Amino acid sequence: MKTDINPSIAQKLLSLHHEWESSWEGYQQDETLAVSDGVVEHVSEEFAERMKENYPFFHPRYAGQMLKPAHPLATAAYFMAMQINPNNHALDGGPATAKMEIEVVGDIARMFGLKSHLGHLTSSGTIANLEALWISRSLHPSKAIAFSTFAHYTHKRMCEVIKADSVEIPADDSGKMDCTALEQILKTGKVGTVVATVGTTSLGAVDPLDKIIPLCRQYNVRVHADAAYGGFFTLLARLNAPIIDPAPFLHLFECDSIVVDPHKHGLQPYGCGCVVFSDPSVGKFYKHDSPYSYFTSKDLHLGEISLECSRPGAAAAALWFTLKCIPLKSDTGLGAILTKTRQAALAFSKLIASGKAFAEFVKPELDIVTYYPESEPPTASFISKATEKILLEAMHHPVRPLYLALLQINSKQLQRLHGRIEPDRETTSILRSVLMKPEHLAFVPTMVKELEDLSKSGNMERRF
Numbered sequence: 510m511k512t513d514i515n516p517s518i519a520q521k522l523l524s525l526h527h528e529w530e531s532s533w534e535g536y537q538q539d540e541t542l543a544v545s546d547g548v549v550e551h552v553s554e555e556f557a558e559r560m561k562e563n564y565p566f567f568h569p570r571y572a573g574q575m576l577k578p579a580h581p582l583a584t585a586a587y588f589m590a591m592q593i594n595p596n597n598h599a600l601d602g603g604p605a606t607a608k609m610e611i612e613v614v615g616d617i618a619r620m621f622g623l624k625s626h627l628g629h630l631t632s633s634g635t636i637a638n639l640e641a642l643w644i645s646r647s648l649h650p651s652k653a654i655a656f657s658t659f660a661h662y663t664h665k666r667m668c669e670v671i672k673a674d675s676v677e678i679p680a681d682d683s684g685k686m687d688c689t690a691l692e693q694i695l696k697t698g699k700v701g702t703v704v705a706t707v708g709t710t711s712l713g714a715v716d717p718l719d720k721i722i723p724l725c726r727q728y729n730v731r732v733h734a735d736a737a738y739g740g741f742f743t744l745l746a747r748l749n750a751p752i753i754d755p756a757p758f759l760h761l762f763e764c765d766s767i768v769v770d771p772h773k774h775g776l777q778p779y780g781c782g783c784v785v786f787s788d789p790s791v792g793k794f795y796k797h798d799s800p801y802s803y804f805t806s807k808d809l810h811l812g813e814i815s816l817e818c819s820r821p822g823a824a825a826a827a828l829w830f831t832l833k834c835i836p837l838k839s840d841t842g843l844g845a846i847l848t849k850t851r852q853a854a855l856a857f858s859k860l861i862a863s864g865k866a867f868a869e870f871v872k873p874e875l876d877i878v879t880y881y882p883e884s885e886p887p888t889a890s891f892i893s894k895a896t897e898k899i900l901l902e903a904m905h906h907p908v909r910p911l912y913l914a915l916l917q918i919n920s921k922q923l924q925r926l927h928g929r930i931e932p933d934r935e936t937t938s939i940l941r942s943v944l945m946k947p948e949h950l951a952f953v954p955t956m957v958k959e960l961e962d963l964s965k966s967g968n969m970e971r972r973f
């Protein structure tokens with residue numbers, strides 16, 4: 510099923526594109542661009558061979574990092590748009606795809622409940638966050654930017670880039686920003702912006718925006734939500750019986766800026782982040798004078814409200830096509846997909862808790878699960894060793910490989926959460942799986958069974 514849809518849709522889109530192309534007067538492709546069939550064939554084979562080095566990101570057996578292929582419709586639309594290679598920097602560079610970008614960014618802003626907005630796509634979540642922090646610094650030039658210990662590592666680095674001081678707010682043991690600590694820091698008057706993470710990259714923990722926003726308003730501080738990974742779960746917060754804690758998501762509309770990555774949970778190929786601001790007047794900070802970019806329109810160009818210059822119009826085309834077919838709805842469209850990934854995490858959590866072989870590190874809030882093998886003696890070093898062994902044996906299993914990921918956690922935190930653990934080293938390696946494909950739901954029982962078998966096999970015979 511999966512392999513059918515892509516070539517047929519891609520072919521259809523391509524032939525529609527060729528129809529358009531052939532409405533133009535014919536011309537000869539220059540001979541310098543030609544490559545002989547023999548060379549292409551040879552390189553293709555080598556290329557396909559080299560590409561096999563990848564892990565099977567498409568398969569439910571891959572439950573490691575936050576990675577999966579784009580939806581075949583997105584890939585097909587991207588491929589078609591690439592025949593034209595529009596540049597969404599300016600309306601002149603990509604008239605059609607710039608309009609699509611404006612539409613999809615509007616859809617995203619409305620998903621969060623923003624009443625007005627200014628925003629655009631970016632090449633990544635990192636760049637989108639950089640823009641939000643840059644605007645924050647422009648509004649509060651002498652103040653610091655605060656984020657929790659578990660915020661994405663790029664925030665600290667980007668504060669260095671924009672020459673803003675940064676402050677780290679401690680997190681509680683579940684990985685969320687500690688609001689008591691936040692208030693202490695806000696009282697000093699040094700902070701101009703707080704970054705709340707809506708789904709941390711390590712645990713999927715959601716900072717309590719519902720508490721952070723009133724605090725920040727009280728101290729006249731901006732709030733930026735880094736929802737790069739978790740943002741689309743907003744759809745699930747609007748279900749009648751939400752299977753996530755809806756409170757933080759339902760406050761996203763009160764944030765000054767929000768970042769979400771369509772290339773994470775929005776079914777898009779890499780190269781697609783998004784930033785939206787609730788106050789369109791921040792556009793004034795982007796003002797620049799570029800005599801050579803704009804010709805045809807007096808409308809606001811995307812390049813006038815974006816830090817980056819050239820950006821692929823194909824990314825906007827892919828997202829536009831995807832959202833037309835799989836809309837940002839709660840009970841159907843993307844919501845139905847995320848419901849399954851969330852249910853996969855819940856099912857995994859339940860099975861792990863009912864078995865004896867593993868323990869959960871924290872309860873999953875979205876679709877990331879964290880767990881570790883019960884070990885005797887229960888020391889941080891034994892758990893780490895057993896974890897690393899399972900990771901390798903799972904991945905190198907001769908018949909049924911499973912791809913998981915490692916997470917380093919603070920051993921004292923593990924002890925605080927699980928009592929019996931002896932923190933004989935500073936950090937403990939545990940297992941982390943991102944169950945971000947809807948197919949993970951049906952696969953979870955198999956996955957847990959295989960993990961339990963691996964944990965029992967102790968000295969599993971290596972057949973390779």
Ligand SMILES: *Cc1c(COP(=O)(O)O)cnc(C)c1O
Nearest residue numbers: 633634635661710735737738770
């Ligand atoms: C992935 C992620 C980022 C970085 O986004 P990229 O698209 O990888 O640059 C930032 N913040 C959070 C919470 C993330 O999960």
